[in-house]
Amino acid sequence: MDAAADGDCFVMAYRVAVELELGSTYAGDVYVVHGVVMHPETGRHWHAWCEVDEPVEVPWRDEPVIIETAIDRSNGLDVELPAVLYRKDGRVSDSEVFRYTLLEAQEHMLRTSHYGPWAHDHERLCPR
Numbered sequence: 001m002d003a004a005a006d007g008d009c010f011v012m013a014y015r016v017a018v019e020l021e022l023g024s025t026y027a028g029d030v031y032v033v034h035g036v037v038m039h040p041e042t043g044r045h046w047h048a049w050c051e052v053d054e055p056v057e058v059p060w061r062d063e064p065v066i067i068e069t070a071i072d073r074s075n076g077l078d079v080e081l082p083a084v085l086y087r088k089d090g091r092v093s094d095s096e097v098f099r100y101t102l103l104e105a106q107e108h109m110l111r112t113s114h115y116g117p118w119a120h121d122h123e124r125l126c127p128r
Helices: 009-023 083-089 102-112
Strands: 029-039 043-056 065-072 079-082 097-101
Touching (some): 065 083, 097 102
16 A cells, blocks of 8 residues: 555654654653544545643642643644544544554654554555
């Protein structure tokens, strides 16, 4: 599968993750995320975006609450939504989502020479 032919989401997810790691206003962990989405016009296909897990202090809790934000800047978009809403809108199944730290993403890129998808059974999950 030539991910580049389908848009720039895999490249942009990586680039945005690097930007967020280097100088973000977010205080949390950054992930490159690959998942199978259901688009009303193009059907099921692989897509990539970033997610940030940001800890938020709540006075009445001993532990911070983690707020997950999805960030998608692919194909000219500039979307930042709660991850649960982003995934729901894209009809993304949790079993078809793969989150990678920036280091893990870099290791996969070096091993495969591409930006993704990297799931070992990606063709079975969403064949072309």
